[in-house]
Amino acid sequence: MIPAMPASAAAAARPRGAGGALLRFGRVAVMGTVAALILIAGVWASWGTAQHVMLTKGREQGTVAVTRCAEGACSGPYAPTSAGSRERERVVVEDSVAVAKGRTYAVVVKPGTDEVVRSGPAGVLYAWVPLGGALLLASVVVAGGLRRVGVGWGMAGAGVALLTAAFLAV
Incomplete structure (x- = not known):
């Protein structure tokens, strides 16, 4: 309450009764849904x-040596480290702050693709x-x-x- 505001004005600003309860419920329901x-x-x-x-159980795991980055993707040769994984000449990893050209990363192959994630x-x-x-x-x-x-x-x-x-x- 603002010190200069009369007590009756502060009381009038607060909803009371069933209408106020309904407004509070509506606010909680909408904001809860948004959150x-x-x-x-x-x-x-x-x-x-x-x-x-x-x-990672049952997925191909290995390393990728990033040799090229262009158009939002980096690529390089894949060397397997898990049983059942096969070597690939080129796999693709998303180009982001997490990947840099010239570095080697531990990766997991997305099933059925040549895409990998760190x-x-x-x-x-x-x-x-x-x-x-x-x-x-x-x-x-x-x-x-x-x-x-x-x-x-x-x-x-x-x-x-x-x-x-x-x-x-x-």
Whole structure:
């Protein structure tokens, strides 16, 4: 309440009764849905890569020596390290901050393709970067829209921790 505002004006600004309860329920329902959709989108975006990195049993694993990067993709020869994996002259890995020409990376082959994703701790953390961004975005909705400031700070902290760990690992 503003000190110069009369007490009756502050009371009139707050909805009361069934209408106020309905507005509060509507706000919580809408903001909760928005926060849930943001988090689901973050998991969905991350899972496309994370499933290959985290569930490696039965997948081809090896290393790629990056020799060429162009148009958003890097490529190089693949050397297998797991049983049943075959050597390939050229595999493709997404060109990102996690890949540099002239370096060798541990990778997992996506089934049925010549595409690979980074494996190991750096690959796992990098795969979950979209979830880290979603946590940061959803924290604003939770703290502001749902008025759960503590939960919002916790989500923001988890998002920052995930993004920082991915940055340091890559």
